[in-house]
Amino acid sequence: MPGVIVTDPPKATREEVAELARYGVATVHEAMGRTGLLGSRLRPNQQDTRVAGTAVTVLSWPGDNLMIHAAVEQCGEGDLLVVTTTSPSTDGMFGELFATALKQRGVRGIVTNAGIRDTSELREMGFPAWSAAVSAQGTVKATGGSVNVPVVIGGEIVRPGDVIVADDDGVVVVPREGAAEAARKSRAREEKEAATRAAFLEGQLGLDRYGLRDTLTRLGVEYRTYDEQTKHTGAGS
Structure with missing residues (x-):
């Protein structure tokens, strides 16, 4: 499997990411017209955690984490790793050692529709992870893939530099060009919901x-x- 590692892709700004981090996945998803949700299979390894970051994407062969090693070099402060495979895989492709390297580089978490392991260690070190599976099954490092190319998870396209928001409800992607508008709409939706909450508390x-x-x-x-x-x-x- 030939591949490519793309360096320095365009990204949403840190200000846009910080603004979107204020809102929950459900709020952002609804504000964008019920788009961007990466499906219902991705579940958090932790609870009561919300993160937002710019996507560094990985396309790997199933059961092979070579390209995650390559992706670590491309990750920096404020990024969030997004990993998928060329066909379905539940192997534990990501664990505590990867998290240690990424946390040192300022990465905010990982989202993968494959598997993770070392779940207790990930929680203990405070490295958030969302995955479709948990498995102790290890992987090899033998097949090429790609880093920072568009990938598809849950029917949604994730491009490098897009904003990923993740919490207990799931994961949503916000296209980098629309991050400011999504933040504005999310803020308006949150204000509307606050007014509705107050009305419900009054018995309406x-x-x-x-x-x-x-x-x-x-x-x-x-x-x-x-x-x-x-x-x-x-x-x-």
């Missing part, structure tokens, strides 16, 4: 705040008392 119902009573009527949903429903169906319910 979502049916009224969102104007959903008309929706129920339009869909033909009826209100009936228990007695009316019993007569309608001919039996208790």
